[in-house]
Amino acid sequence: MYETIYHRPSSVDEAVALFGKGSDSKYLAGGHTLIPVMKQRLAAPSDVIDLGKIKELIGIEASGDTLTIKAATTYFDIMQSADVKKSIPAIAYLTSVLGDPAVRYRGTIGGSIANNDPAADFPAALVSLGATVKTNKRSITADDFFKGLFTTALEDGEIITQVSFPVPAKAGYEKMRHPASRFALTGVFVTKTKAGDVRVAATGASQNGVMRVPVIETALKANWSAAALDSVKVSDSGMLADIHGSAAYRANLVKVMAQRAVTAAG
């Protein structure tokens, strides 16, 4: 790891000010992506601004039809939260299959979505549930937030403060876990909203990162059941292909994981 300067601000405003002073600053949340990348010398920020101890960025609130998770809340605390288990249990389940216990103690929802790894779990949940990302500057819908591999709508220095999820009628998540990295080889989050709309998002599938899957949405809107997807074929055009699986394999996984997610959602 190259030399860097570590800062631990106690407020969002202080973090933004520190970010602006560094020549090439980076925000640090749980650190389980940024620190490995710094160790590989693929990132060499002049300044590392730690958001992990900012109290206004930690916590979970459930009120009526909305579940709000603040950005620096760890996966473990999300997984354990009674509010999450009650309002959107699929999110609690998603965090329980994310990484391993030591990673879940450190990783945060804000870090996951700011990084936007094409195989990360949370982007699928945000897009499927139609979440809203709030930053220190504005609110961004999940559909507008994710912009492709490792790319988001965030501007330089902008900080995610919280994510708000509309509480759905039904939601489920299933993924094929890569056995070594525990990332999603492909994962699918399905949502039936209280208004009856269906939104389906897949991670670890498209070359452009998290994607909606209209062909599955249409089928599930007509008939919310795993069987409704039996005859659906997901196109492999634009799908990731690598040593772990071909584009056709991933396209098929999208359908199979969607079927399992619908079953899990009930």
Added chain:
Amino acid sequence: MSTIKLTVNGKAVSADVEDRTLLVHLLRENLNLTGTHVGCDTSQCGACVVHIDGRAVKSCTVLAGQAAGSNVTTIEGISKGDELHPMQLAFRDNHGLQCGYCTPGMIMSSIDIVHRHGGKLDEETVRQELEGNICRCTGYHNIVKAVLDAAGRMKVSQAAE
């Protein structure tokens, strides 16, 4: 350089280190606590697991600065003098190690597992929860036996306290 102050195994300590220093290196090189190992150095293997404020984390993926002000417990801090921690005893009695390289991390993760699950621990849960700790010698069978054994002993020793 920064001066990092934290509590390690119950003692207040401080060290002057570069900001890029990882917690595992602060422990091993500045505090000479070499029981915590660096295995893969990529957050996969768990040989470097220590407790920060009671939570088992991979110290190769935490900057020393992130741990400032925290309570850190390493493998050196869990026995009472010559009296081994029940988890250490269980690993010894069940032959839960061969080369021993992964053992400090295994034990620190396992104590955290028992703390979280208490008496409700079963074999499947232990296997799932140890997925972030890799052992290349034992095939895990005796490690899992040791954790289940220790879960019983820790319940007894907690009840006795």
